[in-house]
Amino acid sequence: MQVALVQLSATTDAATNRTLVDDVLGTLGPHDGLDLVVLPEATMHDFGDGSLDLSAVAEPVDGPFAELLAAHARRLGAYVVGGGFEARPASAGGPGLPYNVLLAFAPDGSLAASYRKIHLYDSFGYAESERLAAGEIAPAVLEVAGRRVGLMTCYDLRFPEMARMLVDAGADVLCVPAAWVRGPLKEDHWTTLLRARAIENTIDVVAADQCGKYVGLSMVVDPLGVVVASAGEEPTVVRASLSTERLEGARATNPSLANRRIAAPVSPTATDGHQGATP
Secondary structure (H helix, E strand, O other): OEEEEEEOOOOOOHHHHHHHHHHHHOOOOHHHOOOEEEOOOOOOOOOOOOOOOHHHOOEOOOOHHHHHHHHHHHHHOOEEEEEEEEOOOEEOOEEOOOEEEEEEEOOOOOEEEEEEOOOOOOOOOOOHHHOOEOOOOOOOEEEEOOEEEEEOOHHHHHOHHHHHHHHHOOOOEEEEEEOOEOOOOHHHHHHHHHHHHHHHHOOEEEEEEOOOOEOOOOEEEOOOOOEEEEOOOOOEEEEEEOOHHHHHHHHHHOOHHHHOOOOOOOOOOOOOOOOOOOO
16 A cells, blocks of 8 residues: 655644645646555644634635645545544534544545544643644544555554554554644654554554644655654655565464453442442
8 A cells, every 4th residue: 555644743723834835745646556645634724823713714615724624635646644633513501613624535446434533632731622623533544555454543543452453443553643733742652652552453553743833754654663754843745665475474473463451441330249249
């Protein structure tokens, strides 16, 4: 499977970002033989500072940003994945908090999958849940060039059970668009966790991060944890080929998925006669 990761720095102007995406994807063509093109989280519109109302800039899943990605998917004959903010219907109390969403378009321009970020970044002094709604806990997996690609976003990477849920749903590639904020040890966390998710699941990982105020370092990691392609801190496009033979070889060498033993969940009533009783 031929993959291209787009590393860029989005702004808080949606039209400017669409022009940027159009220019960058315009450097790619059908002759490149790409199967999957991945753009970062929040490519549609950057998060901005904490005072920015993301519901005011969110778009429907068939909005201008989606239309642009769909057009390039058709032109390239490839799947194109990119991150934005999905508008939610108004409620009695006003517009609902939007979703942090990944949109995946098929080579015919149709919406093949969407993934609403499950784990909101309420960490390192930030509270994403004050501005965005969490998605339903369900795996989002799509077929690309004979591989099964599982979608997850940024902070999801810190939860190994998230990656395992996708693997259990059949994924053999993890696709991780991100806007991984800079900070003490954050670059190390990013690279370590990407390799850990690859190693513990014997799976390919393709991760497209924003740069600028984010760490960059977009990369492709193979099922044995080897970084086969990586960006630095500047805008760029990273290309790589994912090998089915490498995947099969890794799983033959390290059959950890086949070897795992899972205990049955303990019932909350399986204690003594005085504790754990349900009403």
